[in-house]
Amino acid sequence: MMRLPPFEYHAPASAAEAVAVKAAAAPGAMYVAGGTDLYPNMKRRHQEPEALISLHRVAELRGIEEGADGGLSIGATTSLTEVRGHPRIRASYPALAEACRLISTPILQNMGTLGGNLLLDTRCNYYDQNYDWRKSIEFCMKKDGAICWVAPSSPRCWAVQSADSVPLLVAMGAEVDLLGPGGERRVPVFALYRDDGIVYLAKQRDELLTRVHLPAPNGWRATYRKVRRRGAFDFPVLGVGAWARFSPDGIVEDARVVLGGIGSAPEVVAGAAEALIGGSLDDASIQAAAQAAWKTGRPLDNTDFTISWRKEMIRPTVARALGDLRDSR
Amino acid sequence: MQPGLVQLTLTVNGERRAVTAPLHHTLLEVLREELGLTGTKHGCELGECGTCTVLVDGRPVLSCLEIPAALEGREITTIEGMESAAGLHPLQQAFAELGAAQCGYCTPGFLLAGKALIDEKPAPNRAEIVEALGGNLCRCTGYLKIYEAVELAAARMRGGRVEATPEALYGGA
Numbered sequence: 001m002m003r004l005p006p007f008e009y010h011a012p013a014s015a016a017e018a019v020a021v022k023a024a025a026a027p028g029a030m031y032v033a034g035g036t037d038l039y040p041n042m043k044r045r046h047q048e049p050e051a052l053i054s055l056h057r058v059a060e061l062r063g064i065e066e067g068a069d070g071g072l073s074i075g076a077t078t079s080l081t082e083v084r085g086h087p088r089i090r091a092s093y094p095a096l097a098e099a100c101r102l103i104s105t106p107i108l109q110n111m112g113t114l115g116g117n118l119l120l121d122t123r124c125n126y127y128d129q130n131y132d133w134r135k136s137i138e139f140c141m142k143k144d145g146a147i148c149w150v151a152p153s154s155p156r157c158w159a160v161q162s163a164d165s166v167p168l169l170v171a172m173g174a175e176v177d178l179l180g181p182g183g184e185r186r187v188p189v190f191a192l193y194r195d196d197g198i199v200y201l202a203k204q205r206d207e208l209l210t211r212v213h214l215p216a217p218n219g220w221r222a223t224y225r226k227v228r229r230r231g232a233f234d235f236p237v238l239g240v241g242a243w244a245r246f247s248p249d250g251i252v253e254d255a256r257v258v259l260g261g262i263g264s265a266p267e268v269v270a271g272a273a274e275a276l277i278g279g280s281l282d283d284a285s286i287q288a289a290a291q292a293a294w295k296t297g298r299p300l301d302n303t304d305f306t307i308s309w310r311k312e313m314i315r316p317t318v319a320r321a322l323g324d325l326r327d328s329r
Numbered sequence: 330m331q332p333g334l335v336q337l338t339l340t341v342n343g344e345r346r347a348v349t350a351p352l353h354h355t356l357l358e359v360l361r362e363e364l365g366l367t368g369t370k371h372g373c374e375l376g377e378c379g380t381c382t383v384l385v386d387g388r389p390v391l392s393c394l395e396i397p398a399a400l401e402g403r404e405i406t407t408i409e410g411m412e413s414a415a416g417l418h419p420l421q422q423a424f425a426e427l428g429a430a431q432c433g434y435c436t437p438g439f440l441l442a443g444k445a446l447i448d449e450k451p452a453p454n455r456a457e458i459v460e461a462l463g464g465n466l467c468r469c470t471g472y473l474k475i476y477e478a479v480e481l482a483a484a485r486m487r488g489g490r491v492e493a494t495p496e497a498l499y500g501g502a
Contacts, residue, residue, distance in 0.1 A: 002374050004334055006352045009398055039355070039394045040375040056399045081388075105464025106378060107389045107442065232463035233377060 002043040008051035015060055015179055015210055018053050022206045023181045026050040031208060033061075034112040036104070037120050045131045046121070046143050047257040061115075061210060064088065070216030076115025076176075076209045083114050097170045099224040099241075105232045115209045117325045118166060118176065118192065122159035122264055123235060124302040126150060142198050150204040150302040158300050159197030164293065166193075167241030167260035168224040173236040174214050180207040193265040200264055209217060220245040223324035225317050227261070229304055236261035237303045237310050240293075242321040242328065244276060252276045257289060257318060262297045262310075268285070269293045272318065281326040337397055341366070342410030348397075356400065357381045357392035360407060368408035368437050372466075379465030382438035383407050389442045389464070408437035411444065419482040420444055426493050429478035431469035438465045443479045450485055453479070 010025070012018040022029055029051035032038050041047045055061055064086050072088060083089060084100035103109060103117060126149040127134070127142045139145030141157050148154045169189045177186050187202075189212075194202050203209065213273040222243040228234035239260035245253045257272035271292030279285040299310040335352045338345055341364060350359045357374075360366045360383070372380030374393045381392040384406035411418045420443050423429070430436040439462060446453055446461040453461065458479050459472075467475065477493075484491040 001358075001371065003358070004355065006351070006353045006482055009352055009396070011399070035394050035396070036376055038378075038389075039396075043374060054396070054399055105379070106377075106461055107382060108376060109463035110388045111390050111394065 004039060004042050005045065005048050007042075007049055010051060010053045011057050012053065012055075013057050015058055015208060018055060019059060019179055019181055019206060022053050022208070025053065027139055027205070031055060034079070034108075034116045036108050036112040037116060041121055041135075043128065046127065053209075067213055067216075070218070072214040073158065074212045074214070076211060077113045078115075078120075080109035080114060080117065084109065091201075091221075093214055094220040095168055095172075095224050095241075096214070098163070099164045099226075102224070102226045102236075103164045104235075108233050114165060114212055115256060117163045118169070118189065118212070118290060119201065119203070119209060120161075120163040120208075122157075122197045123162045124150065124157075124159040124197065125304075126302065127159055128157055135137050136313070150300050157197030157264070158302060159200070159264060160259055160300075160303055161200065161263065161265055162222065162235040162303075163194065164226060164236055164239055165197055165262070166266050167239045167258040168243075169212065169214075169241070170266045171241035171243035171256040171258040172215060172220075172222050173243070173256070174212055176209055176213070178203055178207040178212040179210045184210070190266065190268065195263060195265040197264045221325050221328055223321050223328070225312075225321040225324070227313050234304065237305050238262065238297075238313050238317055239298075240268075240314075240317050240321045242318070242325055244281065244322075244325050250280055252279055252281060252285075255289075257293055259293060259297050259314065259319070261316075262299050267296060269296045271296065276322070281322060286319050286322040286326070289322060290315045293318040335398060337401055339364075339397060339400060339405060340403065341405045342407060343404075349399065352396075352398060354397070355393050356383065356395040356397050356405070359397050360392060366407050366409050370434055370437060372434075372438075377466075378435075379438045380435050380443065382441050382465065384441050384445055387445060387448060389445045406441065408440060411440060418444065419485045420447070420479065423478040423482040423485070423493075424475070427474050427478045427481065429470060429474040435465060435467045435469075439467065440476055443475075443482070446479070447486060449482045451483060453483060455480070 010021045021024045030049040032052045033055045061075045063075045067073045080100040084097045126140045174189045225240045226236045227238040227256045241258040244255040253274045255276040257269045259267040272289035275288035293316045297314045299307045301307045347365045350363045352387045370380045372378035382389050
């Protein structure tokens with residue numbers, strides 16, 4: 001049996017109290033909401049926090065509200081089930097409902113939260129193993145060791161950003177609020193991530209992700225496409241978020257194509273936007289954008305499936321995502 | 330009290346149960362070890378199989394990834410709470426009639442996930458059943474008998490006097 005390691009447990013009643021408790025706790029203390037990522041990792045001794053600050057009593061972090069700018073504001077601990085089922089999200093942000101539907105399983109969606117998905121630990125075949133497995137081949141640098149087993153001469157960790165909501169929210173230009181001991185700041189979702197498998201978040205140690213802000217649903221469309229082995233449970237080996245804003249006569253004024261499941265951070269494909277802007281999402285521009293994404297994406301051999309197949313899947317998956325944007329016009 | 334132990338009051342199958350347990354033990358561990366409710370099964374313990382599914386306020390969750398201290402005041406339902414004075418729950422009856430349980434290890438999880446589905450959607454179609462049970466793995470049945478049992482139980486719970494068809498017994502279309 002794999003038990004959790006012991007920890008101190010705090011259950012503050014407000015976000016401000018949670019941040020204060022976190023700042024006063026041991027350096028390794030962690031926030032926990034749904035726990036569907038953290039608890040398995042703790043059982044495998046990936047994370048061994050001295051203290052956990054549970055957010056389950058913090059009502060202000062839950063729920064979905066209209067934003068001041070015509071957008072929507074989602075509390076970070078709102079469950080994925082609630083996000084995907086919310087009438088306003090289904091009507092105005094169907095791509096987000098779909099991305100949440102594709103996360104793991106309905107049972108885990110009852111437990112997991114949108115904020116938790118955004119902060120999901122990076123993943124790797126050599127890391128997502130139990131303690132004894134990792135010890136038997138010598139620990140990797142992401143936890144307890146010094147080497148990267150994916151690229152043994154590499155000075156860095158290549159664990160993979162594997163959250164389904166992330167490529168979509170980056171493509172949509174969503175923002176998040178981070179509440180720290182010194183106050184609150186709002187940053188684009190893209191700015192949350194660093195291209196490093198170990199220190200993969202730009203969030204400061206005690207900062208609490210409190211809300212996710214979606215832009216007003218005016219004149220743009222978005223979609224998310226996922227590649228995985230099974231129809232449930234599996235993390236993406238490729239996730240494509242695509243977004244485009246259209247002029248009244250259907251010309252692409254701006255676009256973003258974002259790859260997840262490839263590198264340690266979500267990857268914005270600049271060449272794809274260039275191929276799409278000014279055109280009408282015709283077959284030629286879609287193929288050019290898919291080709292640009294194929295050139296950008298360089299998977300390493302650290303998830304399910306072979307790297308060559310994962311790379312080959314970039315072109316058709318991006319093309320299908322862009323086809324979604326055209327077909328939903 | 331030993332360090333690390335907490336006293337909790339959990340509501341399990343409609344009964345308030347006082348329990349003293351190590352704080353870091355999961356709901357799965359406390360149900361089985363402190364409360365003696367061994368119908369909830371240990372599977373992967375990592376959220377990858379659905380075997381330990383229980384209901385919290387009617388919704389399926391994985392007991393291997395829940396900390397009991399966060400569940401005080403919530404209604405916890407385990408497989409032991411599915412049967413009533415009237416007898417087996419219609420899902421349990423249908424699983425038995427259709428052979429939807431073989432080795433039986435995943436069955437408590439499937440029954441509770443199926444119950445949550447039917448409670449929310451009394452007439453689920455096959456696609457809705459497949460999705461709702463997508464978080465529960467079974468290595469014996471091939472799933473078809475389980476889907477058919479959920480359909481049969483749902484029909485009976487809607488008031489139909491439905492008998493299992495011979496085709497269903499053999500997993501036919």
